Structures are given as structure tokens and as C-alpha cells.
Amino acid sequence: MKFTHKLSKIFGPDGWHSLAAGLRRMAYPLGWRQFMEPIDREGLEKLRAKLYTPGERLLPAKYLNVEEWMKTSTKRIRDLRVLDLGCGTGYVLHIAKCLGHDVLGLDVAGEPVFDGTIALLKIPRINAAIYAFQPLPDLGAPFDLITAHMTCFNRRADGSHWGVEEWEYFMKDAESRLTPTGRMQFDLNVLPDGRHMTDELRAFFIAHGARIERRRVFLPPRSQK
Numbered sequence: 455m456k457f458t459h460k461l462s463k464i465f466g467p468d469g470w471h472s473l474a475a476g477l478r479r480m481a482y483p484l485g486w487r488q489f490m491e492p493i494d495r496e497g498l499e500k501l502r503a504k505l506y507t508p509g510e511r512l513l514p515a516k517y518l519n520v521e522e523w524m525k526t527s528t529k530r531i532r533d534l535r536v537l538d539l540g541c542g543t544g545y546v547l548h549i550a551k552c553l554g555h556d557v558l559g560l561d562v563a564g565e566p567v568f569d570g571t572i573a574l575l576k577i578p579r580i581n582a583a584i585y586a587f588q589p590l591p592d593l594g595a596p597f598d599l600i601t602a603h604m605t606c607f608n609r610r611a612d613g614s615h616w617g618v619e620e621w622e623y624f625m626k627d628a629e630s631r632l633t634p635t636g637r638m639q640f641d642l643n644v645l646p647d648g649r650h651m652t653d654e655l656r657a658f659f660i661a662h663g664a665r666i667e668r669r670r671v672f673l674p675p676r677s678q679k
């Protein structure tokens with residue numbers, strides 16, 4: 455790489471993001487060897503014997519230098535900005551952080567276990583409550599992924615659960631916090647009748663293009679809606 459190109463990478467418009475991502479990767483090194491372990495070694499050697507050309511730098515044969523490409527690929531799966539709503543202990547965000555993602559939690563402060571684990575794991579958290587028909591607070595730059603697991607914020611004061619109207623408001627607001635390719639996924643707590651959502655709410659999520667796996671709702675990327 456030419457020196458001027460290197461300088462433009464550091465001081466160019468993307469330089470700061472690139473530097474921040476590099477620092478995050480250094481703080482949470484992710485070893486590539488663990489990703490080699492599940493690979494069928496015999497199968498790989500057969501493939502290499504047939505198609506690998508040592509020293510190849512252009513043609514697809516270069517990808518059979520698997521160790522090198524595992525190192526590159528561990529960097530490539532990183533650097534998403536992830537928001538977890540009602541993050542509780544922060545364990546999900548801890549794992550995302552260890553994988554090199556830029557994470558933020560949102561939860562009400564005051565539960566000693568959650569406050570303790572969040573501090574222990576050094577998870578940045580916005581202390582705030584989610585209320586029906588009220589926007590989320592300022593959460594900074596847009597997110598690639600917004601999650602909520604075992605949600606409790608969708609309970610009304612009388613103990614009943616949010617209906618379509620509350621979800622519609624919440625999802626519209628949350629969606630405005632996504633990057634154009636960002637997406638959301640929710641894991642809903644159980645209702646008193648054993649279901650995780652009413653038929654009406656299920657139909658609402660499906661109308662928004664969601665894939666539903668029992669309690670889990672995966673919405674399509676914002677740009678595909």
C-alpha cells in the first residue's frame with residue numbers, strides 16, 4: 455500500500471471509524487484458530503490438493519490458504535453497532551462486544567444485580583425507561599441491529615401487554631434509529647395464556663415482513679421493507 459494511501463486511510467473521512475474499530479479489536483482480540491477447529495481437516499486437504507495453488511494472489515484458489523483468510527474474516531464479521539433494549543445483565547452485549555461490535559444497552563437503573571454486571575462488564579448503558587407512545591431518548595449514531603430479549607417494557611400499568619398500537623409507535627421510532635440496512639429482533643416474554651403474542655400482534659409483525667420463531671420476531675432490514 456502506498457504511503458499516501460495509508461495516510462488518507464487514517465486522516466480521510468472514514469479514518470476515525472477505522473481507528474475506533476481497530477482499537478476495539480485490540481481491546482477484545484478474537485482468535486481465528488477457534489474457527490479452524492470445526493472444519494473437516496481431511497475434506498479441506500482434499501479440496502486443497504485439487505484446487506490450491508500456493509502463492510496465488512488473484513484467482514479464487516487463493517482462498518484455500520484458509521488460515522490467512524480466517525484471520526481476515528474474523529475482522530470482517532465485526533464492527534456492527536448494536537443496541538439492546540432492556541439489556542438487564544448485559545450478557546448479550548458482552549458477547550457482541552467480545553466479537554468486536556460497538557454496543558449500547560438501555561435499561562432502568564436500580565436493580566443491583568444488573569447495575570453490578572453492567573459495571574463489571576463495562577457495558578455502556580443509557581439509564582432510561584421505555585414508555586408506550588413516547589420516543590426513545592437520544593441514542594447517538596444509528597444502529598445496525600436493535601434487539602430486545604425477554605421484554606418487560608411492553609407491559610401496561612395494569613399488567614396487560616402492549617397491543618398493536620403501542621408496538622406500531624415503538625417500532626416506527628426504533629426503526630428511525632437504524633442505519634438503512636439495520637434491522638430489529640425481539641424475543642418476547644410469555645403472556646399469561648402461554649402464548650408470546652396475540653394473533654393480532656402476530657399478524658402485525660408479519661405485515662411488517664417479520665419471520666417469527668415462536669417467541670422470537672426477526673424483522674427484515676429497514677431497506678427491504
Ligand SMILES: C[S@@+](CC[C@H](N)C(=O)[O-])C[C@H]1O[C@@H](n2cnc3c(N)ncnc32)[C@H](O)[C@@H]1O
Nearest residue numbers: 540541542561562582583584603604605606607
Ligand atoms: C426479564 S429481564 C430481561 C433482561 C435481558 N434482556 C435478558 O434477556 O437477559 C427484563 C428487563 O427489562 C427491563 N425493563 C423493564 N421495564 C422496562 C422499561 N419500561 N424500559 C426499559 N427496560 C425495562 C428490566 O429492568 C430488565 O432488565
